[in-house]
Amino acid sequence: MTNMKKLYLALISICLATNVWAIDPISLEKQYVExxxxxxxxxxxxxxxxxxxxxxxxxxxxxxxxxxxxxxxxSTDKVISPLAPAYNNKRFTDEAKVNKWFKRxxxxxxxxxxxxxxxxxxMAYLNSLK
Amino acid sequence: MKKxxxxxxxxxxxxxxADGNVSPIKIPDxxxxxxxxxxxxxxxxxxxxxxWEKIMGSxxxxxxxxxxxxxxxxxxxxxxxTQHAGTYKRVxxxxxxxxxxxSSWFIRKHRKISDQTWKNPKVKSKSNCMACHAGAxxxxxxxxxxxxxx
Numbered sequence: 554m555t556n557m558k559k560l561y562l563a564l565i566s567i568c569l570a571t572n573v574w575a576i577d578p579i580s581l582e583k584q585y586v587e588x589x590x591x592x593x594x595x596x597x598x599x600x601x602x603x604x605x606x607x608x609x610x611x612x613x614x615x616x617x618x619x620x621x622x623x624x625x626x627x628s629t630d631k632v633i634s635p636l637a638p639a640y641n642n643k644r645f646t647d648e649a650k651v652n653k654w655f656k657r658x659x660x661x662x663x664x665x666x667x668x669x670x671x672x673x674x675x676m677a678y679l680n681s682l683k
Numbered sequence: 684m685k686k687x688x689x690x691x692x693x694x695x696x697x698x699x700x701a702d703g704n705v706s707p708i709k710i711p712d713x714x715x716x717x718x719x720x721x722x723x724x725x726x727x728x729x730x731x732x733x734x735w736e737k738i739m740g741s742x743x744x745x746x747x748x749x750x751x752x753x754x755x756x757x758x759x760x761x762x763x764x765t766q767h768a769g770t771y772k773r774v775x776x777x778x779x780x781x782x783x784x785x786s787s788w789f790i791r792k793h794r795k796i797s798d799q800t801w802k803n804p805k806v807k808s809k810s811n812c813m814a815c816h817a818g819a820x821x822x823x824x825x826x827x828x829x830x831x832x833x
Contacts, residue, residue, distance in 0.1 A: 629722045660749035
């Protein structure tokens with residue numbers, strides 16, 4: 554094997570081992586935990602998810618409670634597929650989509666961005682739903 | 684008669700396409716994916732260019748919700764919307780709040796619809812075209828296809 558081939562193989566195995574391309578709900582939770590430098594807590598995530606934060610809606614208003622079934626958009630009635638990853642394997646697999654919706658929905662519910670810890674907690678709660 | 688039947692059918696289909704209430708525009712996948720994530724992808728001809736520009740320039744405050752998008756998507760979708768925006772006289776006027784439902788033609792077309800119908804939970808909002816115009820997402824607003832929920 555040439556040195557070049559060895560290098561490629563090494564690079565590919567690093568990528569596979571650390572999963573740099575794909576995201577999944579568990580690694581996403583870990584990622585937020587790392588940024589927040591605090592452990593996540595599913596119970597805190599559940600409370601955050603069901604509470605209003607000074608505005609009209611909570612996360613559960615549109616995603617339902619528990620978010621294991623179809624939800625309904627509060628203003629348009631558009632059906633929203635289940636949010637809990639165990640009930641919808643497409644959830645939290647596309648990083649750009651995750652970022653887009655966290656930004657929008659945190660703004661609609663809290664009138665600000667969510668902190669890394671809040672996101673870690675919500676992910677812990679969603680990942681706990683089986 | 685048998686021989687001319689295909690021709691008759693073809694003529695009928697052309698008549699349906701030419702109907703003023705049918706807007707058979709092909710909506711690009713990108714527009715469908717982003718706009719129709721929350722509501723029906725409204726046909727661009729329902730609003731003038733100036734309205735689409737204002738809407739696409741303030742997506743973070745989109746009729747009560749944050750619908751912000753990455754700059755590349757905003758650019759792509761804006762381009763398509765403004766290119767196909769309404770140009771004929773009725774639509775050239777910018778409606779209040781850039782809302783299709785506040786356009787004078789919309790109000791006139793729906794003047795016989797009762798308050799009760801608008802408040803029906805199956806309708807919920809004037810922006811819910813599909814509640815009565817089942818083919819709205821395909822551009823079909825023909826009166827013959829209207830089914831008002833009871």
